[in-house]
Amino acid sequence: MTTIVKEIRQQFNPACPSECVGQVELMSIEETKAALTVAQEAFEGWKNTSSVARGDILRMMAQLLEENIDIVAETASKEMGKTKNEMIGEVKRGASILRYFAQEGMRSTGEVLPSVSEAKLLYTKRVPLGVIVAITPWNFPVAIPLWKIAPALVYGNTVVWKPSIEVALTGKLLGELFEQAGLPKHVLQVVQGRGSTVGQVLVEAPEVKAITFTGSNGVGQNILNTVGHTKKKIQLELGGKNAAIILADADLDVAARLTVEGAMKQTGQRCTATSRVYIEEAVYEKALEKIIAEAKKIEVGVTMGPVSSKEQYTNILAAIDKAKAEGATLVVGGTATKGKEEGYFIDPTIFTDVNHTMSVACEEIFGPVLAVMKVKDYEEAIKLSNDTEFGLSASIYTTNIQKAFDFIERSEVGLVQVNDETGGAEPQAPFGGMKNSSTGAREQGQAAKEFFTTIKTVTINTR
Template sequence: MLVGTKHGMYINGEWLSAATGEVIEVFNPATREKIAEVPSCSKEEAELAVQSAQAAFEAWANVTARERSSFLYKAYHKMIERKEELARLLTMEQGKPLQEARGEIEFAASFLLWYAEEANRVYGEMIPAAKKGKRLWVVPKPIGVVAAITPWNFPSAMVTRKVAPAIAAGCTVVLKPAEQTPLSAIKIVRVFEEVGLPKGVINLVTGDPVQIGKVLMESSDVRSITFTGSTEVGKLLMKGSAQNVKKLSLELGGHAPLLVLDDADLDLAAEQAAASKYRNCGQTCICTNRIFVHENVKDTFTQKLQEKVRQLHLGNGLEEGVTIGPLIDKGGLEKVKRQVEDSVSKGAVVTAGGKEWNGPGGYYYEPTILTNVSNDMKIMKEETFGPVVPIVPFTSIDEAIKAANDTDYGLAAFLFTNDLSKAINIMEKLEYGIIGINDVFPGTAEAPFGGMKESGLGREGGHEGIQEFIEMKYVSLAIKEL
């Protein structure tokens, strides 16, 4: 057992167990073996975490930006030093291959580094007044207590992507990680503890998301909620937070299209499509969910993608040579199976994969390609979050754009072409917050990340990310002219 029941909840600088003694169990999705127990906190303990953050807020908000920056720099270096330890833990609780986990730890640390720098660049503004005898300026102030609710698919990177800018801005935080993957969050909070972050600046609660979420939504002390997860839960948070008019930053579902034009580099397109679709077993919010290929190159592209899929090696992410791990749990596996069965029943053809894989006992599904796909299939409407991708031919660019935009989601879209004019024109017409042109890995700490339509509100990363935790105070001062 990696983490005991006494070491999973962190409130006001102390590691606590749940007063009730209740725990949540953490399982390795590659083997279905229990690897840990962490506290399942009560409503009262969640409220205590909020009170701790509120009590620490005034002092932390008055700490200079340089001082806040120094804590983030120290945390960055400590995460990099412990990359291997953190990566192995991440793989055990989440399932992704160890090499991917190492990349996630580096990605997570990059947000600490970026916001260590951005802490010093939160600027106000002087406004030329239209009337004599007035001076106008805008003063940035931290919003207050931030509730950060993070998902299981990137249990380290999504913590730092939210916590780092909030801390840099001068806010205090109550962190609620996904119940499937709390161990990475616990380790990151320990890093902050070890670098001397003052008590109450970051607080960690684990347990029932409904009970904890209710406290965070209803508390008037929580001024902002930042959440990554499903659109359905995001809507519940919006509704529950309305009574206190909280600021919300929501990174929600996606249904990313990938367009392959007939002038594209097909080797690059197939390689990147496979990397996007099957990374983390298809469990990423911006991974390719629908591939639209010009009919002139459909067969060639499909053959090249099949070759890439045949090179993937399913298994426990801790084993050498494994390139695709398990789905997170039984629910994730069942959803993938339902989508494939629905597609096949309506005429889709499985050209690779198409069935569950027993492996070492985890929640595995073979990397799968579907052709002869129609728009009435669930896979064309629902976010898959699994290793299955449909391929759909198109004849005209307008047809491809219309099909790509035919969804309530608008997080990310990808385009492969060697024609710059086509790339720019198509990019401008795609209704998505993130566009990758000949690139399926747009995520980086220095750029804004977020969606349109039902894919969310606000942005994470870049200089925009810290603004989610800032209020702008406008000051109008009347003076006597000398």
């Protein structure tokens, strides 16, 4: 008799790497294939379930998420380092996402159209695709999975979800809450494992009709290379190198506070984080002084957590060293946090004297690092802000309405913010970028329907 040895992964707290916060059983390739099979079998019953009933389950899931907010936030915080208060905010956002898409179960799924023949009834209806694979990152372990899973489910698809291995315990917990909410067996399958093994199986599986992925550009490109020639729908949300512009007429106190929030919130580990800021030369010194003051208000370990892992820690510190070697001037931070050597804590970091040949100006660092650049005027600022392979989000701080609207038109990003930080998204609004930041249909809002359904056109001859 053959004994099957299960791989067990231990999860450690990035604030205290010696602390094991739990363990999770990783799935084999065979188990992953079995999950795909049962998800496909469950599709027939789920797609024929009333969309109103599907929405009711999402509504119950939102309630359960709020009732368990403390344990969900605590689990995620200890797995990936985001402060518990930040995680509580994310869990609340997850509940809002669920309630928004719960209402989709009661919305129109098509329209009646006029026909050239008075004897014909012509209409359209949206129908689900089948098995959806969702592959999600560690940096938003609740919100990003839910804004993929919720629309997929309410529109009648079954889902095989692979959370990042870094937040496997949080993924397991969300799967259990969906079961408690009344989701039928096999409609949502949580697959725990490494992207290089089970992730590849999910991407290549013939049962899969669509893949929605958020993560690095490298992995996104691998998915595109693997299945781009097939008929599978692909949705990729990738990196960003997001810019903020501060003009001379801006409220500098607001601009400085929101620029630092945009750069340092969630320890800078957001695809929408502010990583570049261009300041008009007339107010450069004053604005820089305010930005530095705002950064120094951050309490590492209290208002800003550690980065998520040793790998992130090493990579971010290496990027900081590279920026210094290339000639950027370090004005704030730039080192591991003193007194917190056990955890993966890095001080908020700000560079000046940056130009666009430097890596700190063009490469995504995904940490608490901000590059500050002086520009002559608005025209130079917008030219430089668009000078990137990415196109996710950008912001401008100004009281000039003409320049604000000009920026809206000319900024080469999917998310434009005026007098606000580069991050932030609401469930009713489409989310996604341009250039190398996104591929495929937008996420969230009514745009989600475009990805998770297809249109069926029906003609009934009444004679």
